């Protein structure tokens with residue numbers, strides 16, 4: 001069902017969905033004869049989104065799909081061959097285009113499975129392979145993982161606020177284009193919503209589809225009772241009436257009147273939807289009217305620019321809302337429209353029998369200085385599976401007996417590791433370009449996300465000033481990083 005989310009969406013080749021500079025660097029590597037030097041890149045973000053305490057990894061299924069189909073088509077090569085530099089000479093020489101024609105990916109890819117809770121600085125993906133190939137993957141992997149991790153995280157927060165209430169994603173019309181809408185539906189479901197209004201997401205991904213009706217339905221009848229009766233007639237078992245076209249509480253009375261007629265015919269009104277006004281007050285009033293009329297089971301759906309904060313507030317105000325319809329603020333990740341994930345070179349070796357040369361990107365801020373090595377993320381957990389701390393370590397170096405983790409932002413903060421219960425988060429996905437992982441279904445990744453978020457301490461899940469989950473560098477990796485920073489930093493006399 002979910003093995004190929006991208007297939008057919010953009011035609012036969014997606015390899016030019018990248019930045020020009022990936023191709024100019026690839027050409028440069030090829031001209032230098034460096035194309036097959038073995039390289040290691042890590043994809044990670046530096047701060048969880050929405051000022052939150054965690055993120056939910058997503059986008060890997062799309063990424064696998066993209067990697068599997070990676071090749072340059074004849075059309076791609078013709079286009080690349082047509083590109084000209086400022087002197088009107090060809091940007092890429094024909095022999096390079098020939099090289100691209102037969103290029104197939106042979107990288108090893110390790111990834112943290114979708115639905116896993118992840119934190120700042122942890123590689124979500126580790127790419128190991130020929131420098132030119134690993135470079136060519138950068139942009140597309142960032143596009144896919146950044147967006148979907150962002151939306152899955154937003155959905156997990158909305159799920160947290162909504163508790164066990166139903167939540168439906170209604171965002172397609174406000175999404176960032178067609179694929180923004182489609183992949184947001186995927187990621188939102190993975191992150192914990194119960195369904196979508198987006199039919200293509202239902203068709204392609206098997207996500208349950210749900211919906212009510214729009215104001216236009218009522219407007220087309222000019223008055224509510226007729227409109228509701230006609231809708232109830234068309235969908236006697238599946239009706240939710242939108243009651244706020246003219247006056248919300250009058251709308252609820254009209255819905256009750258039609259619900260009585262439906263009941264007389266053996267059918268039950270499923271729900272009403274509120275889409276404007278004070279949703280706390282109106283939902284309480286609507287609940288009282290419905291209950292008085294004997295419609296205790298008729299659900300109250302609410303929509304209108306909702307997000308996790310409004311849901312929390314409405315619940316605190318005693319709103320009687322059973323189902324939340326969330327569009328704009330979910331699919332556009334309204335309060336943080338992008339996750340700043342990056343893709344950094346961490347190790348290089350000229351040939352298979354030479355030693356790794358670890359590389360670093362310096363920055364004025366330690367937070368933006370990259371982490372060298374061939375990294376793995378080890379998550380230490382309690383016996384009940386509650387995450388306690390994550391350790392990043394270099395798999396190419398032996399681990400000491402006594403483990404200590406060091407805060408990458410403040411090396412004076414360190415803690416010894418005593419726990420022996422852990423799991424390694426990065427799992428093999430591709431080996432030498434061949435898919436070796438068995439892909440979970442979207443449903444399995446969604447279940448995983450819910451379990452992983454639930455296992456987090458509430459102090460990490462809270463929205464306001466969440467506790468920072470400890471992620472540290474294994475001490476010898478930290479020492480090595482510091483040494484490399486000192487070596488690379490230009491010393492300017494005072």
Ligand SMILES: Nc1ncnc2c1ncn2[C@@H]1O[C@H](COP(=O)(O)OP(=O)(O)OP(=O)(O)O)[C@@H](O)[C@H]1O
Pocket residue numbers: 275276277278279280281303304305306310313314317
């Ligand atoms: N009780 C409440 N507490 C806090 N915010 C609320 C409450 N009720 C509704 N809101 C939110 O206030 C915002 C604006 O609501 P408002 O009533 O102005 O809707 P509106 O969009 O102007 O209505 P209309 O669709 O008729 O134009 C929405 O984001 C809505 O979710």
Ligand SMILES: O=P(O)(O)OC[C@H]1O[C@H](OP(=O)(O)OP(=O)(O)O)[C@H](O)[C@@H]1O
Pocket residue numbers: 170171173174214215275303304305306325326327328329
């Ligand atoms: O508010 P969102 O979270 O984006 O949820 C989706 C919105 O889409 C629909 O509104 P519509 O497009 O008809 O316009 P409206 O904003 O005027 O209600 C629906 O009635 C919701 O209000």
Ligand SMILES: O=C(O)c1cccnc1
Pocket residue numbers: 170171197210211212213303325327
């Ligand atoms: O079905 C709905 O109620 C719906 C669908 C899309 C957007 N807003 C609401």
